[in-house]
Amino acid sequence: MMRYPEHADPVITLTSGPVNAYAQVLRGLGRTVLYDYDPAFQLLYENVVNKAQQAMRLSNRPVILHGEPVLGLEAAAASLIAPDDVVLNLASGVYGKGFGYWAKRYSPHLIEIEVPYNEAIDPQEVEAMLKAHPEITIVSVCHHDTPSGTINPIDAIGALVSAHGGYLIVDAVSSFGGMKTHPEDCKADIYVTGPNKCLGAPPGLTMMGVSERAWSKMKANPLAPRASMLSIVDWQNAWSRHEPFPFTPSVSEINGLDVALDLYLDEGPEAVWARHTLTAKAMRAGVTAMGLSIWAASDWIASPTTTAVRTPEGVDEKLLRQAARARYGVVFSSGRGETLGKLTRIGHMGPTAQPIYAIAALTALGGAMNALGQKLAIGKGIEAALAIIDADA
Numbered sequence: 001m002m003r004y005p006e007h008a009d010p011v012i013t014l015t016s017g018p019v020n021a022y023a024q025v026l027r028g029l030g031r032t033v034l035y036d037y038d039p040a041f042q043l044l045y046e047n048v049v050n051k052a053q054q055a056m057r058l059s060n061r062p063v064i065l066h067g068e069p070v071l072g073l074e075a076a077a078a079s080l081i082a083p084d085d086v087v088l089n090l091a092s093g094v095y096g097k098g099f100g101y102w103a104k105r106y107s108p109h110l111i112e113i114e115v116p117y118n119e120a121i122d123p124q125e126v127e128a129m130l131k132a133h134p135e136i137t138i139v140s141v142c143h144h145d146t147p148s149g150t151i152n153p154i155d156a157i158g159a160l161v162s163a164h165g166g167y168l169i170v171d172a173v174s175s176f177g178g179m180k181t182h183p184e185d186c187k188a189d190i191y192v193t194g195p196n197k198c199l200g201a202p203p204g205l206t207m208m209g210v211s212e213r214a215w216s217k218m219k220a221n222p223l224a225p226r227a228s229m230l231s232i233v234d235w236q237n238a239w240s241r242h243e244p245f246p247f248t249p250s251v252s253e254i255n256g257l258d259v260a261l262d263l264y265l266d267e268g269p270e271a272v273w274a275r276h277t278l279t280a281k282a283m284r285a286g287v288t289a290m291g292l293s294i295w296a297a298s299d300w301i302a303s304p305t306t307t308a309v310r311t312p313e314g315v316d317e318k319l320l321r322q323a324a325r326a327r328y329g330v331v332f333s334s335g336r337g338e339t340l341g342k343l344t345r346i347g348h349m350g351p352t353a354q355p356i357y358a359i360a361a362l363t364a365l366g367g368a369m370n371a372l373g374q375k376l377a378i379g380k381g382i383e384a385a386l387a388i389i390d391a392d393a
């Protein structure tokens with residue numbers, strides 16, 4: 001059956017990033033493309049950085065880099081990690097593990113704590129590792145390892161790293177904006193996020209919080225990239241309308257981010273986080289009630305911005321997503337790397353962090369599963385999800 005052929009747009013995109021952008025953001029992207037040195041653009045840029053500072057609850061200005069957040073992560077490794085640094089990389093999933101490969105490029109001294117990709121990092125293990133290795137200077141961690149839909153306790157980890165005197169690099173790309181997390185809450189020295197997940201804007205920019213001591217360390221690192229797309233230091237003063245840009249900024253993406261930040265701040269971060277939490281909670285209740293399992297080993301590490309559903313025995317995960325799209329026009333995300341084929345991800349990010357989308361997702365997921373031979377109690381799943389949603393009303 002091909003009600004929704006592949007060459008046509010789907011009806012609903014419920015992915016874990018990139019996500020469907022807010023309609024207002026799409027209109028913002030259509031604003032005039034100003035010359036980057038036009039005073040109107042320089043003022044806009046300064047205002048956008050100030051709004052990002054407010055959203056990130058930072059005491060200093062964040063940096064915007066002009067590529068999607070992988071640029072920010074790679075730039076953080078290149079700029080902060082010097083050859084004599086000893087890096088402790090915490091890996092609970094594909095992104096956490098991946099950061100270790102970048103770290104290794106800039107320092108040969110890499111230690112890792114790795115846990116199964118449906119579990120989270122235990123702060124007690126981090127504490128023991130820091131005690132056993134006083135030479136550790138930098139710790140890196142992914143907050144929400146998206147291909148697993150699991151959350152690491154970064155505030156607790158950050159407190160330990162700070163007490164140790166180390167620098168902390170945090171990948172908060174798919175958690176910031178969808179739950180309570182800010183760079184200074186976890187004492188991050190570099191905190192990388194972006195507009196393309198919970199802020200509901202397209203991929204194309206990195207937003208980065210940088211502590212004062214991280215600025216000093218990067219500026220003192222002779223190998224930190226300069227005159228390069230990977231440079232962070234070059235952009236330190238670009239927020240000011242009186243300072244030049246090192247390279248041409250992505251003008252349209254800045255327009256989109258401007259609107260996305262207004263939406264986030266006007267709705268109120270607490271209200272935004274609450275609808276992410278509720279959507280995910282309804283989704284998890286529905287998934288288990290219809291007879292499927294959540295990938296995360298325990299409920300309290302399950303992400304409020306993505307639900308990862310374990311693929312049942314005998315189901316081909318790729319065919320499952322194809323069936324959901326072809327029959328209902330609903331798009332889900334697959335796993336990545338080690339989790340590919342083992343789970344299906346339903347994103348609750350930005351505009352799709354609305355409880356009614358949990359109902360739509362459960363219907364499409366259950367329908368596609370049953371089309372592939374499962375015998376799920378879809379109605380029970382819907383009722384369980386609706387009960388969660390109504391209890392909150």
Ligand SMILES: *Cc1c(COP(=O)(O)O)cnc(C)c1O
Binds near residue numbers: 069
């Ligand atoms: C989305 C995401 C990124 C950015 O990488 P993509 O190329 O968009 O996949 C980085 N880290 C995490 C945890 C993410 O979810």
